[in-house]
Amino acid sequence: MKINKITSAQVAKLAGVSQSAVSRVFTPGASVSLKTTTKVKEAALSLGYRPNSIARAMVSGKSRMIGVVVAYLENQFYPEALERLSNCLQEKGYHVLIFMAGKDMQSIDNVIEEILDYQVDGIIAASVSMSSGLSERCRNAGVPMVLFNRAQDEPNMSAITSDNIEGGKKIAKFLISSGHKKISYIAGWEGASTQRDREAGFISILNDAGLSLHSRKVGNFVLEESREATRSMFLNNPPEAVFVANDHMAFAVMDTLRYELGLKIPDDVSVVGYDDVPAASWPSYLLTTVQQPVNIMVRETVEILIEKIENPEARPQKIKVDGPLILRKSAKIHKGN
Amino acid sequence: MKINKITSAQVAKLAGVSQSAVSRVFTPGASVSLKTTTKVKEAALSLGYRPNSIARAMVSGKSRMIGVVVAYLENQFYPEALERLSNCLQEKGYHVLIFMAGKDMQSIDNVIEEILDYQVDGIIAASVSMSSGLSERCRNAGVPMVLFNRAQDEPNMSAITSDNIEGGKKIAKFLISSGHKKISYIAGWEGASTQRDREAGFISILNDAGLSLHSRKVGNFVLEESREATRSMFLNNPPEAVFVANDHMAFAVMDTLRYELGLKIPDDVSVVGYDDVPAASWPSYLLTTVQQPVNIMVRETVEILIEKIENPEARPQKIKVDGPLILRKSAKIHKGN
DNA sequence: AATACATTTGCAAGCGTATGCAATATTTAT
DNA sequence: ATAAATATTGCATACGCTTGCAAATGTATT
Numbered sequence: 228m229k230i231n232k233i234t235s236a237q238v239a240k241l242a243g244v245s246q247s248a249v250s251r252v253f254t255p256g257a258s259v260s261l262k263t264t265t266k267v268k269e270a271a272l273s274l275g276y277r278p279n280s281i282a283r284a285m286v287s288g289k290s291r292m293i294g295v296v297v298a299y300l301e302n303q304f305y306p307e308a309l310e311r312l313s314n315c316l317q318e319k320g321y322h323v324l325i326f327m328a329g330k331d332m333q334s335i336d337n338v339i340e341e342i343l344d345y346q347v348d349g350i351i352a353a354s355v356s357m358s359s360g361l362s363e364r365c366r367n368a369g370v371p372m373v374l375f376n377r378a379q380d381e382p383n384m385s386a387i388t389s390d391n392i393e394g395g396k397k398i399a400k401f402l403i404s405s406g407h408k409k410i411s412y413i414a415g416w417e418g419a420s421t422q423r424d425r426e427a428g429f430i431s432i433l434n435d436a437g438l439s440l441h442s443r444k445v446g447n448f449v450l451e452e453s454r455e456a457t458r459s460m461f462l463n464n465p466p467e468a469v470f471v472a473n474d475h476m477a478f479a480v481m482d483t484l485r486y487e488l489g490l491k492i493p494d495d496v497s498v499v500g501y502d503d504v505p506a507a508s509w510p511s512y513l514l515t516t517v518q519q520p521v522n523i524m525v526r527e528t529v530e531i532l533i534e535k536i537e538n539p540e541a542r543p544q545k546i547k548v549d550g551p552l553i554l555r556k557s558a559k560i561h562k563g564n
Numbered sequence: 565m566k567i568n569k570i571t572s573a574q575v576a577k578l579a580g581v582s583q584s585a586v587s588r589v590f591t592p593g594a595s596v597s598l599k600t601t602t603k604v605k606e607a608a609l610s611l612g613y614r615p616n617s618i619a620r621a622m623v624s625g626k627s628r629m630i631g632v633v634v635a636y637l638e639n640q641f642y643p644e645a646l647e648r649l650s651n652c653l654q655e656k657g658y659h660v661l662i663f664m665a666g667k668d669m670q671s672i673d674n675v676i677e678e679i680l681d682y683q684v685d686g687i688i689a690a691s692v693s694m695s696s697g698l699s700e701r702c703r704n705a706g707v708p709m710v711l712f713n714r715a716q717d718e719p720n721m722s723a724i725t726s727d728n729i730e731g732g733k734k735i736a737k738f739l740i741s742s743g744h745k746k747i748s749y750i751a752g753w754e755g756a757s758t759q760r761d762r763e764a765g766f767i768s769i770l771n772d773a774g775l776s777l778h779s780r781k782v783g784n785f786v787l788e789e790s791r792e793a794t795r796s797m798f799l800n801n802p803p804e805a806v807f808v809a810n811d812h813m814a815f816a817v818m819d820t821l822r823y824e825l826g827l828k829i830p831d832d833v834s835v836v837g838y839d840d841v842p843a844a845s846w847p848s849y850l851l852t853t854v855q856q857p858v859n860i861m862v863r864e865t866v867e868i869l870i871e872k873i874e875n876p877e878a879r880p881q882k883i884k885v886d887g888p889l890i891l892r893k894s895a896k897i898h899k900g901n
Numbered sequence: 902a903a904t905a906c907a908t909t910t911g912c913a914a915g916c917g918t919a920t921g922c923a924a925t926a927t928t929t930a931t
Numbered sequence: 932a933t934a935a936a937t938a939t940t941g942c943a944t945a946c947g948c949t950t951g952c953a954a955a956t957g958t959a960t961t
Contacts, residue, residue, distance in 0.1 A: 251919090277681050591950095620948060
């Protein structure tokens, strides 16, 4: 087995030019004549040469890698986002170094250090919260970071989310206007800003209407916990409608309602979710939900990150993308009357 | 904004030792005295030094990055596999550079070149097939590659799959033994070895029993196409049982059967899938399916790849992991009486 | 105490590329 | 045709680290 490591120097020799010439041919915008360009390209092709990204990163200080931290891919929302992020970044000549992090801070700390070791040009943290210490660590490592689908008070950190407060409000308005009175909430992981904002918006409208939460349980973004939350919520004095903090849990809630408790959706109870993941539109669920416009969120995320990479002075941005309420069949449109 | 790039040289100066000493402290197994180790560690800590992985990769020729190519993450099987792969690799000190590839060969070619540019130590190709040209390209770039959930005739390429032929057989036996006579198949993408093997095993047992496929349609691993396949398959002379090439499509098939065609599962028709993704056990589906033991497959994949990285002479391996048939409620156990 | 042997250390040479600078070639203006 | 401006080229260095080698230090043996 003879391994085939072609360097720019070898190409240079074959093409009869200097190594720098070869380098320039492969550096967009560098000054090279057409003649040497063709000579070099030809030599490169015949040898199968391609520039070594690592060496490139070494000298230029830019690795063109973006570290992406994700906590878990079980919730369909994240694979979809990841796929789009990767594609979008690939289009711009960046590549994704992926890291799975536990939810605890310790694990995130370690992961961020490992990411930094690889000299990534930027970091996207999806579904994870950052300690302020960490974000500072990245800042003076000169590595910009943006939060995806998670907000943070920390003023100099960019964050892209949907407008979760507004989304929560939309759901409350809809539920009220369709005649529901006993309205409950199944919460996600309380550490998540998305969870808090959705709940806050939701409750604020309830209160405006003179209502308060009929009951509340915590599903923690975990299927089994959501099932348990559902059981205990419907044990006695069940609500007429439940807002579940995300679709992922909402599926478990619907299944429990239907197949364990024997309830009809939406006749006996309305269920509303949040995210609009693919399965929400599957006939088995037809979940009424607020859509998080993944493609827009991804595009914004990438844009802001790259802007920050190219111009470190760029101001941090907090972006909230508005998402529509998607009416399907899991919630009654006109209650009783 | 003052950026904080600490090098081993700075640590060396502070600790009063040579730069090589610092390097050795951070190289497991290198020869350093306890005294210098502590001096260096202390200095490193106070400066916040961590070795630069890129520089390390440059000189050592090992980037400790593994390129993972995935075609799409919509099928739940892949996010789950990806998560586990990443974790498993992280444990062994490797990191995942992820690439999304279209299904067409051209796109894969490009992607592989880009991966190679990053000097990855190995490549895992999940849900993608390789042209033999490509695998040769990787071989003389000295970068080992292993196929995950896809097999290839190419003799010197390692591949890990479940035993798809056997799995197909199990399903056929089960369907026959539970009394089904009219048995149909909804195929995945015909280019996939998984699809072909599952079908081959399935049909072989049918034939052994003197049966042949009642009907066959192609879903192509795509939801909408699977729905369409279902509609046309049940238009007239519908089967008593359908084996759908993977769970992902099976959900769409079940939904179409139930909500468009008004059929009862399993009373009117039995459905069997393949993969055992999380949603297969959700009460809405309770899909009878063959489990692909992801954790075992991932462990094998990583093991084989790393073996090949550490010892390039290692022989390529084709591994088939056996997976059990999981009996749930989507297929009748005793047909008729 | 002197020798042999093992451990630790620093020196210096790369790894493959990009890039500032000075030298050379080419084009344009006069 | 000549000078002036411009475009292209090669040289040499640097990026931050690992590692072979030889020098220096430490330990064990006689």
